[in-house]
Amino acid sequence: MAVVRRNVLTDPDSRKAYIRGVNLLKHENSGLSTAAFGIPGPAAEVRTYDLFVIWHAITMSTPVPPGGNPHTRNGAHRGPIFLPWHRIMLAWLEAHLQRVLADPDFGLPYWDWAKDGTPSFPGAPVNPGASALWANTPDALGGEGNPVPGGGFRFDPNDSKSFRVRIAADSSGRLRQVPDRGINRRFGQAGPIGSPALPTNADVLNAFNTLFEPSLATYDLSPYDRTSAGFRNRLEGFTGPGLHNQVHRWVGGDMAPASSPNDPVFFLHHANVDRIWEGWMLVNGREYLPDMTAPATLLGHRIDDPMVSPFDPSGPPATPRSVLDVTGTYLYDVAVL
Amino acid sequence: MDPQKMAESSDPAFLGEYLANLPRQHHAHPGPARSVREDHFEGHHIVVTTTYEITVDGRPLHIPIGLSNDGTADSHGLPNYQFTSVMDLVRALITYFPDEFPPGGGHHHRAEG
Numbered sequence: 001m002a003v004v005r006r007n008v009l010t011d012p013d014s015r016k017a018y019i020r021g022v023n024l025l026k027h028e029n030s031g032l033s034t035a036a037f038g039i040p041g042p043a044a045e046v047r048t049y050d051l052f053v054i055w056h057a058i059t060m061s062t063p064v065p066p067g068g069n070p071h072t073r074n075g076a077h078r079g080p081i082f083l084p085w086h087r088i089m090l091a092w093l094e095a096h097l098q099r100v101l102a103d104p105d106f107g108l109p110y111w112d113w114a115k116d117g118t119p120s121f122p123g124a125p126v127n128p129g130a131s132a133l134w135a136n137t138p139d140a141l142g143g144e145g146n147p148v149p150g151g152g153f154r155f156d157p158n159d160s161k162s163f164r165v166r167i168a169a170d171s172s173g174r175l176r177q178v179p180d181r182g183i184n185r186r187f188g189q190a191g192p193i194g195s196p197a198l199p200t201n202a203d204v205l206n207a208f209n210t211l212f213e214p215s216l217a218t219y220d221l222s223p224y225d226r227t228s229a230g231f232r233n234r235l236e237g238f239t240g241p242g243l244h245n246q247v248h249r250w251v252g253g254d255m256a257p258a259s260s261p262n263d264p265v266f267f268l269h270h271a272n273v274d275r276i277w278e279g280w281m282l283v284n285g286r287e288y289l290p291d292m293t294a295p296a297t298l299l300g301h302r303i304d305d306p307m308v309s310p311f312d313p314s315g316p317p318a319t320p321r322s323v324l325d326v327t328g329t330y331l332y333d334v335a336v337l
Numbered sequence: 338m339d340p341q342k343m344a345e346s347s348d349p350a351f352l353g354e355y356l357a358n359l360p361r362q363h364h365a366h367p368g369p370a371r372s373v374r375e376d377h378f379e380g381h382h383i384v385v386t387t388t389y390e391i392t393v394d395g396r397p398l399h400i401p402i403g404l405s406n407d408g409t410a411d412s413h414g415l416p417n418y419q420f421t422s423v424m425d426l427v428r429a430l431i432t433y434f435p436d437e438f439p440p441g442g443g444h445h446h447r448a449e450g
Contacts, residue, residue, distance in 0.1 A: 002340075030349035036357040048349040054356055060416050061362040070362075070413070071372075071403025077416050091338055095347040104344065171434040172400050173413030192418070192425045193432050226419060227405065238419060245417040256433045258416055310355035312342060322338060329340045 003094070005275070006333045008109035008268050009116075009132055016139050018109055019152035021097035022264045025049035026163055028100065034177060039167060041177045050167050052093055057169045057258040059085065059308040064300025073225050073301060075308040080220040080290060080301045082236050083277045084320040086270050088309045091329065093267055107330055110271035113247050117198025128198045128250070129187045133265075141265055146253065147182025153264055155182025169258035183263050184253035195242065195249035203241045204276060207234045208283065208337060220289045224298055230289075231280055235273060244273050278326075279336030286324040369397075372404040389423060393438055398427065 006014045026049040033043040037054055046054070062075035073079030076086070094108040116128040134143040135151065142151020153163040157180065168178045188196050210217040215229035222228070226238035237245030247269050248255045254263040261267070281287070288303050299305055306317035316322070370389040375382065391398040402423065403411045410420045415433065420426040431438045 028349065030353045032350070032353040032357055036353070038361050046353065048352075051349065051352050051356060055352070058356060058359055058362065061413060062359070066360075069403070071401070071411055088338070091343060092347070092352065095340070095343040096349075096352075098344065099347045169414065171412070171414040171430045171437055173416075189432075192420055193429050227407070237417070248417040253433075256415055256417070256429075258413060260417075308359070310346070310352050312346060315342070318338070326338055329338050329343075 002328055003098075003105055003107035003330045004333055005107040005271055005330055006109050008111050011109060011333075012139060014107065014109040017101055017103065017106055018097070018264070018268070019139065019141075021101045021106070022049060023152070023163060024100040025096055027161065034167070037175065039175045039177060044166070044177060047166070048096060052089065053167055053259050053261045054175060055089065055308075056261050057173060057175050060258050061173050062308055064305075065296060065298075068297070075300060077236070078226045078238070079224050079298075080232055080288070081307060081320065083232055083274070084288075084323050085307050085309070087274050087277075087323045087326070088307060088318050090267060090270055090274060091323075091326070092310070094330070108271050109268060110275050110332070111265065111268035112272055113198050113250075113269065114201045114204045118200040118202070126197065133268075142183070144185040144187045144253070146184040146186070148185055153183055155180075165254065165262045167259065168254070168262060173258040175259070185255070185263065186252035188250055189252050191249075193249075194252045195246045197246075198250050199241055199243050199246050203243060204336065207231065207240065207243065207276070208280065217284055218289065219284075219287050222290075224290060224294075224301060231284070235276055235280075243276075244269075275332045276336050278332060281324070282335060283337060288320050288324055368399060370400055370402040372402055374404055374406055376406060391423070391427060393427065393431065398430075400430070402426070 008015045026047055028048040029045045030048045030051055032046050034046055035043040059075040060077050061070055063070040064075050090108060098104050098106045111133060116131045117126060119126050129144060133141055136142050136149055138152050140151050142148035142154055147155040155164060156162040164180050165178060165183060167175055170176055190196055207216060215221060216231050216234060218230045220228055220232040221230040234240045235243050237243045248260060251265060290298050290302050292302050292304050294302050303321045304319050306319060309318045311317040372387045374385040387404055389402055401413050410423050410426050411418060412426055414430055
């Protein structure tokens with residue numbers, strides 16, 4: 001039976017469970033050390049949660065096709081694979097959270113950031129940093145700061161059980177061990193360093209406005225990169241107001257580098273991105289491009305190409321096609337439209 | 338996506354071993370940042386090679402820079418950004434990776450490149 005993913009702001013139970021589950025994964029040894037991933041320095045245990053940090057950084061440095069240019073498109077970003085790959089990554093995190101929470105019905109909550117970015121009435125001031133999400137209480141994520149001053153992921157150098165960032169990407173995207181530290185956030189920095197605002201409800205709705213922009217009825221379009229017209233790139237944020245990219249830039253701090261899953265808000269953010277994609281498919285059909293007639297230069301982004309994701313060797317690898325219909329696995333409590 | 342199979346495989350070692358066996362990506366970028374852009378236009382093959390020599394506080398900064406045909410730039414370090422200027426890109430790197438650019442000048446970007 002499919003689990004239900006709920007709004008983290010209006011469902012305190014899923015928010016509390018998420019915080020508890022992430023902290024459990026943060027303290028669980030994966031059985032592998034940093035040496036197994038070529039991370040320099042003395043070999044140190046890698047926690048299960050940090051595997052997701054490593055996975056993201058590796059994938060976005062992986063050129064697809066092999067030998068291609070990861071600046072053009074890579075295994076996680078800047079191309080059609082962006083939405084399917086993050087979908088499978090979130091599904092794996094959800095499975096791990098269900099395991100450590102001993103709750104097979106747990107659904108990964110989502111952060112409806114557009115609600116926090118939208119004034120309550122036209123002309124009203126907007127202060128997303130005051131959202132209940134960022135409260136410095138154990139049942140919320142803590143606010144901004146370096147480290148964040150409170151919340152369920154507060155860092156205490158004297159408490160080995162408190163949340164720690166242990167592995168992070170450097171300015172080249174290379175993974176490294178970092179001295180014990182907490183999460184860093186800096187909300188709403190001015191561009192081009194950050195983004196002073198979150199996307200609004202209107203920004204999200206405009207991504208569905210095929211009367212104004214007909215290409216939004218198509219998942220993706222040639223050249224299938226960050227210059228493409230179509231829905232995927234609008235949602236990824238290289239066209240239009242910025243959507244997904246804009247949220248990373250608004251949160252700032254650890255949400256900016258290749259190791260952005262270091263901030264647990266990463267998964268709440270991407271669950272909302274996934275919800276918007278699901279909403280688009282409900283309107284436009286479970287369509288994906290490019291198909292397998294696309295040239296090998298798009299290997300890794302075509303509908304039946306394997307994604308950078310673990311799979312049972314006895315079965316087929318995960319592909320974009322295999323994640324287009326997830327209604328047997330999870331549903332969202334509220335559709336975008 | 339089969340939730341039952343995923344539940345059975347939600348063992349840290351399953352994900353960890355998979356990731357550990359992925360091909361290692363090469364992040365070494367010795368020397369100045371170099372970008373090659375190509376296009377085909379009216380039967381002609383255009384190649385534009387750009388080399389950036391960047392220093393911060395007098396020290397060379399060797400980072401991969403991607404240039405698009407519209408002239409904008411990106412870096413692996415900040416995957417959700419596309420900069421209209423490489424100067425802005427370097428400013429952002431200084432902001433987000435302060436330990437690589439300590440106050441006082443000597444930035445710590447890896448000498449091994």
